Amino acid sequence: RRTCFKIRTGSDNWNKILGGGFESRSVSEVYGEFRCGKTQLFHTMSVTAQLPREEGGAAGKVIVIDTEGTFRPERLIAIAERFKMDPETVVDNVLYQRARNSEHQHEILCGMTADLATGQYRLIMVDSILNLFRGDYQGRGELNERQQKLGVHLRKLVEVAEEFNIAVVMSNQVQSDPGAAMFAGMDGRKPVGGHVMAHASTTRVLLRKGRGDERVAKVMDSPDCPEAEATYIITNGGIND
Ligand code: GTP
Ligand code: MG
Secondary structure (H helix, E strand, O other): OOOOOEEOOOOHHHHHHOOOOEEOOEEEEEEEOOOOOHHHHHHHHHHHOOOOHHHOOOOOEEEEEEOOOOOOHHHHHHHHHHOOOOHHHHHHOEEEEEOOOHHHHHHHHHOOHHHHHOOOEEEEEEEOOOHHHHHHOOOHHHHHHHHHHHHHHHHHHHHHHHHHOOEEEEEEOEOOOHHHHHOOOOOOOOEOOHHHHHHHOOEEEEEEEOOOOOEEEEEEEOOOOOOOEEEEEEEOOEEEO
């Protein structure tokens, strides 16, 4: 059995509450309001995934499926320098795909099988998972179809993670309906996507703004880590303590 590994976030505090980082053979979710660092986490992990295993990486290539158009490969240069890696190699090892609609998002994933079978890829990130689905199925009457299509996409992500020993990390938005938020407990924030999302995510991490520049990550759901919080910041070199 191929061994699982964990990919670090760039923040030691955050790694600690995850037992090292985001795990392979598993689908994880980071959710939270705008500007708490979801996309910056993905920039950072595009680099850390390429570090040697003994340095908390996976010595692997990375796939980014971008549904929001906010991923900037040039952002990787400063992060690569922080981790003392060659920026050009780092950028070359990130396969960037911009999804235009939800159907295209799923096609991109299905079209990756040959790349994944090379065994070179160790991390797939989807930023954000529901954005295009929400846009493509807006009416109340379309919710069932949206959830059905979303379920197909998520099952594919789970399958790919398990089959190829890959870490899948996806970002998600929070419900803006304050009524729904009230029922979500102390944090008052709940990821969108309902039980279909909850079922697919093995580990769920809530991100929020803290004091000043501080951000807070909280493990909400994990098979092997207790509910715990960690603070982190966003720097030129990516996510850090
Ligand atoms: P949404 O996609 O809008 O939901 O937000 P997000 O959670 O993806 O936030 P994102 O990762 O884009 O984080 C935005 C924050 O990162 C802002 O506060 C920026 O100031 C900060 N940021 C982005 N790039 C840099 C950088 O190069 N240096 C520093 N120091 N901060 C940066
Ligand atoms: Mg973002």
